[in-house]
Amino acid sequence: MQEWREVADRVRNTLLPIAVGTRTSHFLALVKAANLKLSTHLNFSRVILRGDTDPEIIYAAIPRLPPQDPDAINLxxxxxxxxxRFRAEHAMAGRMFVLYxxxxxxxxxxxxWQTWECHHATAVRNADVALLGLRSAAARLQALLDAYDTAMSFPSGSPARIAWIKEAQSLTRSALxxxxxxxxxxxLMCRAVLRQYIAVCMLLGR
Structure with a gap:
């Protein structure tokens, strides 16, 4: 019984950092940085479509980013x-608690037990939707970079360049x-995991 109690404690210790957000904070920081990079692409495309050529105007339109930051794809x-990593930890905790x-x-x-299962399922659904968002952003990011490259191959102000820039804008919004x-x-997953953690504590009587 003591061994299983240790398993239950390990489940709690795995869920708590996710529940309070410490385990997901780096993920959210990376996503925020990617958002800023994508906003850079969007602002730059707006400047091009307006026809601005003044370097100061173009420079002012682009958000200031820390030097040597990873690009959006790597972010x-x-x-x-x-x-x-944190999704695997959550899944492991779920399997361990079922065995417990x-x-x-x-x-x-x-x-x-039904309360725990409900919150666990909610956390899993939220995590799955988050992954779909990441995959969608990654696919559209590569496409928008290709669109920008194609746009720059046409003369400034030409209909073809404008069309490709607008396509890149659409892809950027989708990636954002x-x-x-x-x-x-x-x-939202963290909130569900917090409720899941509370349910675990109730089942353990603590």
């Missing part, structure tokens, strides 16, 4: 890596939506 890759419940013979109809969705859903 999203790093965010995916961080996501995979089976060991103790907790019935499926126990309201406390993806990273924003990822951040929002991970925060």
């Amino acid at each position: 999203i890759k790093l965010a995916c890596y961080e996501y995979d 419940g089976m060991c103790l013979g907790i019935p499926d109809g126990d309201p406390r 939506h993806g990273v924003t969705t990822a951040a929002v859903m991970v925060r």
Whole structure:
């Protein structure tokens, strides 16, 4: 029984950092940085479409970013890596607690167990939507960079350049939506994990 109690404690210790956000803080920082990089692309495209050529105007339109920052693609890759880590930890905690419940013979109809299952399922759904947002952003980011490269191959002010810049703008907005969705859903996941953690404590009687 002591061994299973240690398993239960490990579950609590895994869930708590996710619940309070310390485990996901680096992920959210990476997503925020990617959002800023994407905003740079969007602002730059607006300047081009306005026809501004003054370097000072162009410079002022671009948000100031720390030097030697990773580009948006690498930021999203790093965010995916961080996501995979805390998502795997959450999944492991879920599997371990199911085994703990089976060991103790907790019935499926126990309201406390059903509460835990409900919050666990909510956390998983939120995490899945966050991953879809990341994948969507990554795909559109590569496409928008290709669109910018194509646009720059045409003369300034030409219909072809304008059309490709507008396409890049659309892709940028979609990528921004993806990273924003990822951040929002991970925060919602944390809330669900907090409720899950409380349910674990109730089942453990502490």
